[in-house]
Amino acid sequence: xxxxxxxxxxxxxxxxxxxxxxxxxxxxxxxxxxxxxxxxxxxxxxxxxxxxxxxxxxxxxxxxxxxxxxxxxxxxxxxxxxxxxxxxxxxxxxxxxxxxxxxxxxxxxxxxxxxxxxxxxxxxxxxxxxxxxxxxxxxxxxxxxxxxxxxxxxxxxxxxxxxxxxxxxxxxxxxxxxxxxxxxxxxxxxxxxxxxxxxxxxxxxxxxxxxxxxxxxxxxxxxxxxxxxxxxxxxxxxxxxxxxxxxxxxxxxxxxxxxxxxxxxxxxxxxxxxxxxxxxxxxxxxxxxxxxxxxxxxxxxxxxxxxxxxxxxxxxxxxxxxxxxxxxxxxxxxxxxxxxxxxxxxxxxxxxxxxxxxxxxxxxxxxxxxxxxxxxxxxxxxxxxxxxxx
Amino acid sequence: xxxxxxxxxxxxxxxxxxxxxxxxxxxxxxxxxxxxxxxxxxxxxxxxxxxxxxxxxxxxxxxxxxxxxxxxxxxxxxxxxxxxxxxxxxxxxxxxxxxxxxxxxxxxxxxxxxxxxxxxxxxxxxxxxxxxxxxxxxxxxxxxxxxxxxxxxxxxxxxxxxxxxxxxxxxxxxxxxxxxxxxxxxxxxxxxxxxxxxxxxxxxxxxxxxxxxxxxxxxxxxxxxxxxxxxxxxxxxxxxxxxxxxxxxxxxxxxxxxxxxxxxxxxxxxxxxxxxxxxxxxxxxxxxxxxxxxxxxxxxxxxxxxxxxxxxxxxxxxxxxxxxxxxxxxxxxxxxxxxxxxxxxxxxxxxxxxxxxxxxxxxxxxxxxxxxxxxxxxxxxxxxxx
Numbered sequence: 001x002x003x004x005x006x007x008x009x010x011x012x013x014x015x016x017x018x019x020x021x022x023x024x025x026x027x028x029x030x031x032x033x034x035x036x037x038x039x040x041x042x043x044x045x046x047x048x049x050x051x052x053x054x055x056x057x058x059x060x061x062x063x064x065x066x067x068x069x070x071x072x073x074x075x076x077x078x079x080x081x082x083x084x085x086x087x088x089x090x091x092x093x094x095x096x097x098x099x100x101x102x103x104x105x106x107x108x109x110x111x112x113x114x115x116x117x118x119x120x121x122x123x124x125x126x127x128x129x130x131x132x133x134x135x136x137x138x139x140x141x142x143x144x145x146x147x148x149x150x151x152x153x154x155x156x157x158x159x160x161x162x163x164x165x166x167x168x169x170x171x172x173x174x175x176x177x178x179x180x181x182x183x184x185x186x187x188x189x190x191x192x193x194x195x196x197x198x199x200x201x202x203x204x205x206x207x208x209x210x211x212x213x214x215x216x217x218x219x220x221x222x223x224x225x226x227x228x229x230x231x232x233x234x235x236x237x238x239x240x241x242x243x244x245x246x247x248x249x250x251x252x253x254x255x256x257x258x259x260x261x262x263x264x265x266x267x268x269x270x271x272x273x274x275x276x277x278x279x280x281x282x283x284x285x286x287x288x289x290x291x292x293x294x295x296x297x298x299x300x301x302x303x304x305x306x307x308x309x310x311x312x313x314x315x316x317x318x319x320x321x322x323x324x325x326x327x328x329x330x331x332x333x334x335x336x337x338x339x340x341x342x343x344x345x346x347x348x349x350x351x352x353x354x355x356x357x358x359x360x361x362x363x364x365x366x367x368x369x370x371x372x373x374x375x376x377x378x379x380x381x382x383x384x385x386x387x388x389x390x
Numbered sequence: 391x392x393x394x395x396x397x398x399x400x401x402x403x404x405x406x407x408x409x410x411x412x413x414x415x416x417x418x419x420x421x422x423x424x425x426x427x428x429x430x431x432x433x434x435x436x437x438x439x440x441x442x443x444x445x446x447x448x449x450x451x452x453x454x455x456x457x458x459x460x461x462x463x464x465x466x467x468x469x470x471x472x473x474x475x476x477x478x479x480x481x482x483x484x485x486x487x488x489x490x491x492x493x494x495x496x497x498x499x500x501x502x503x504x505x506x507x508x509x510x511x512x513x514x515x516x517x518x519x520x521x522x523x524x525x526x527x528x529x530x531x532x533x534x535x536x537x538x539x540x541x542x543x544x545x546x547x548x549x550x551x552x553x554x555x556x557x558x559x560x561x562x563x564x565x566x567x568x569x570x571x572x573x574x575x576x577x578x579x580x581x582x583x584x585x586x587x588x589x590x591x592x593x594x595x596x597x598x599x600x601x602x603x604x605x606x607x608x609x610x611x612x613x614x615x616x617x618x619x620x621x622x623x624x625x626x627x628x629x630x631x632x633x634x635x636x637x638x639x640x641x642x643x644x645x646x647x648x649x650x651x652x653x654x655x656x657x658x659x660x661x662x663x664x665x666x667x668x669x670x671x672x673x674x675x676x677x678x679x680x681x682x683x684x685x686x687x688x689x690x691x692x693x694x695x696x697x698x699x700x701x702x703x704x705x706x707x708x709x710x711x712x713x714x715x716x717x718x719x720x721x722x723x724x725x726x727x728x729x730x731x732x733x734x735x736x737x738x739x740x741x742x743x744x745x746x747x748x749x750x751x752x753x754x755x756x757x758x759x760x761x762x763x764x765x766x767x768x769x770x771x772x773x774x775x776x
Contacts, residue, residue: 164713
């Protein structure tokens with residue numbers, strides 16, 4: 001608790017006992033709104049990301065508009081929390097160094113004793129509750145857990161938000177380690193808020209002081225009797241005379257300004273500096289349609305002779321029907337067979353394609369099998385060249 | 391009664407002529423029918439007489455026609471192959487419905503594609519399921535957009551020689567598996583070349599290994615979908631997991647089955663799982679094949695390309711993280727579950743929270759419960775407030 005001061009105190013003001021006592025200044029109440037908003041958003045956008053396969057997580061992310069939007073909300077809330085933390089640090093600094101208030105939030109042995117005594121009272125082993133000051137052990141527990149949690153979440157969050165920058169100085173394994181710590185701390189923080197904070201200020205008794213800023217005399221008596229006693233004794237406040245205040249402010253503001261600037265630059269770097277990932281250029285695998293070139297059948301070329309291109313042409317195209325047992329007597333199995341002709345005589349007249357019955361029949365287009373234009377031209381040219389064998 | 395006036399000798403001659411006529415008739419009938427019975431193929435065939443008749447001409451080798459496009463259409467049907475095919479009991483005219491007489495109606499086709507197209511609906515008669523699926527495929531979509539190189543049924547399945555593909559349970563026979571990439575290679579030869587050298591392809595084509603995927607395992611077979619869509623990419627981790635989380639397959643090769651769970655637990659995988667909610671949207675988070683390759687997958691301990699080598703992993707990371715330093719790849723735990731041997735910092739952080747969370751919450755819960763109980767007791771005793 002506070003040490004008795006040697007300074008000359010102003011005369012204790014004699015006034016009627018106020019019906020309410022100021023618990024939280026309006027600046028603290030606004031800070032708390034920012035805190036609860038950002039913390040809640042961080043929790044509900046963060047926890048689903050820890051359990052991506054769970055249906056409830058999928059539902060929540062879908063509700064937020066997809067994973068990228070969820071992350072954006074998380075990042076914005078984190079930035080708000082960081083800015084809030086910077087404000088809080090400067091505010092506390094002012095209170096400690098300029099106004100020199102009593103450090104009522106610092107934990108001590110008395111808080112451990114208070115906790116133990118509260119428990120034993122609840123268990124019926126003690127007759128009375130312990131008497132506590134401005135901040136009970138529950139509230140100190142809450143505050144310092146918040147400080148610890150925010151530091152951990154901020155550091156690990158930074159590493160995950162800026163993994164390339166983080167791994168320039170630290171080993172790469174720090175990133176999944178940060179993820180593990182971030183997730184573990186998130187679970188602890190949310191659970192602690194639900195179990196500890198919600199019970200203390202909502203369920204046990206709805207405590208409106210964080211919103212109205214005030215506590216009644218009865219509430220003070222029950223929950224912070226030692227502080228009430230200090231207030232009534234006039235030693236709770238430590239007003240500073242204006243001249244001293246001015247002197248301290250002149251020292252404080254520039255330092256605070258520099259610190260603030262440095263921390264804001266830090267937040268900016270946190271948020272904006274690293275572009276972690278690009279959209280990759282997909283590797284070109286080559287054309288999708290790339291047909292295999294079929295092994296070309298050995299081409300006899302346009303060798304104008306039976307032994308060149310012409311014989312195989314006749315054999316494959318005509319030989320199926322015009323073979324040894326052909327009813328028409330015309331066979332194309334060998335050169336001799338082809339030149340001999342069939343029952344109706346020769347079909348190939350060397351040097352005379354126009355007069356060759358084969359050409360005439362093919363040209364009429366009425367034969368069961370027609371040569372293509374190229375094949376027809378080849379045969380014509382061959383006959384006109386004298387239908388050579390070789 | 392009039393007496394029969396025909397003399398006996400004429401009656402005998404009449405009977406003899408009738409008998410001789412019948413004998414000649416019998417001989418004539420045998421003579422006509424016998425050639426038809428003489429099948430040009432071996433006896434004991436499963437083929438119908440109708441098919442056998444067609445094959446008298448079509449069994450001949452080098453039976454070709456040249457189409458106007460210059461392509462050669464082979465009309466040779468090897469009778470032995472056909473007799474061993476799954477269609478051996480089917481008549482030729484069941485599919486070639488227009489050919490009912492000889493000489494055949496003229497074949498009007500510019501190129502081989504035309505020929506295939508003319509018969510493509512024959513398959514539908516019996517294989518309606520598969521045919522309907524093909525109308526859903528990326529090949530069909532390309533065809534509808536004007537692409538003339540897309541495959542039809544007969545481009546992958548030669549109906550005259552196709553042997554049984556599946557066994558009694560409906561799964562692919564081992565011999566059929568090896569043929570699959572070779573069929574796709576007809577048009578996708580570039581991809582086939584890559585696949586051949588990959589860890590999957592070399593096992594299939596080199597050893598006949600049935601544990602590795604063929605083209606159709608990943609791409610589907612009749613209703614092949616476009617693999618370049620975002621939807622395909624987002625669902626691909628589950629595709630790889632079909633085999634890679636199955637210990638029955640993976641234990642044979644000493645491959646971890648933790649690969650999916652470790653991927654999902656990591657930032658990339660978590661995001662992809664959520665991104666599956668909007669399957670049409672593009673994402674820049676990697677899926678399995680972004681790091682491991684798709685047709686050119688190598689084993690992670692491959693001496694040249696393996697991702698176990700730090701430099702290879704760094705190059706892979708830098709595809710999306712151009713500023714990454716040499717420390718960066720260690721942020722990826724390589725599909726390991728953290729343990730004292732692998733990624734001990736992560737392991738000990740996790741261990742710490744395993745104790746820290748219940749260690750803090752436990753006392754909190756105890757205190758809160760005791761407080762509730764005490765205040766309820768006080769309330770009952772008549773206290774006006776908590």
